[in-house]
Amino acid sequence: MSRHAILTHDEHAQLRVRTEAGAALGDAVMAAFTVPLEFRRIQHDFPIVFRRDNQTGRFSALALLGFESGENLFLEGDRWEADYKPLSLAIQPFLVGRADDDQAPSQIHIDLDHPRIATNGEGILLFDAAGRPTPYVERIGDMLAELDEGHRTSESFFAALERYELLEPFFLDVELRNGSKHRMVGYHMINEDKLRALEPGAVAELHTEGHLMPIFMALASLSNLSVLIERKNRRNGDG
Template sequence: MAKPVLLNNVQHHDMRIITRRSAQLGDNVMTAATFPAEFRDVQACYPIVFRKTTDGLGFEPVALFGFEEGHNLFLHGERWEAPYIPMMVERQPFMIGVSDDGLMVNVDLDHPRVNHSEGEAVFKPHGGHTEYLERVNSLLFAIHQGMQALPGFLAALLEHELLESFALDVELNDGSQNRLIGFYTINEDRLQALDGAAVARLHQAGYLQPIYLVLASLSNFRLLIDRKNASLA
């Protein structure tokens, strides 16, 4: 259970963050939320798909790392075997808090990366920000900005009925039959059927490029299947 508190240099002056990768540190995840501004980097490595939000009322785009919960096919011991790690993974154990004073940095004190003896120092001995914390601040701000643009993008997809559910049936090298369900992608037929005015509006809003990046990312399913087969060997 997450225990987010406002980060400060008095209570957390000796806090350190373990930055290596491992299942024990929370990296063995199937998905990570993403947003259009990150799609270019994400699509180079992972499929981008959509899933319903936990309240069931909306959708969110995610980078897909595996075919089952709690299994990241890119995680091998303490190595994440991809050149890009999505920002929502990189930010851990930090998150953005919003107060009357604006955006604040919160930290999950129960996260396994948080300790007082190993990893990157968060504050300098006299209380200033370390370079590590400055990088975290930049990362959190980029996430915040990216998430602000997400509702408009999703609204445009729903307005034009461009999201469709899909099922991926996979036969693995061991002969097992597997099906991935519960996710959505872009309906290419409906996209191609849009009239010029609708396409122009999507382009002017900056939504057309991320739509095509989602479609391009689907070629990574082949790589994901290859990784799954390799894990069975």
């Protein structure tokens, strides 16, 4: 369940949020939503894959964190073992809110039922003594704005990938040193052969529209699949 509210000083002056890593705080996920504007940072640590929504037919991008539901191989107790945390996880328990007027500025909403809401005096205050948002909330606002912009602009990115038929389904068989096997299905990746075969005009168009860099970042990120498998081996005690 979730209980969303507009973040205000009047209602949330004493509210605190827990910012440490932890499975019970919402970090135990095998994949995190990401957007093309974030790919440069994501690709350093995580494989980037794509998934089509069976109902809408629309694609979204995911940073892979594990191979099984609820498995985050970058989470070790209360430690986040990566240089970067995807925006979609880093912003929790906040989200972008929309006013009835689409032209009005977006608002910061908070999920009051999220496990990161502190209940015993721990965590970070959201407002200072003068009623101003704390630096933490200001950082959250910046991240929400970036994620929102990335989501809005991703539509043209995926339209370009489909226009040139650059996305293809793939499956990955993961065999671990203890003999266990996992098969990843239901994802798409960029077809590098089709990308190489594009005519110069198409490549120039992708570059002009700002799509070429995130395409390259997504391809480069796949080298992290072997790193993720090694993390899985170590988690199983075989590293």
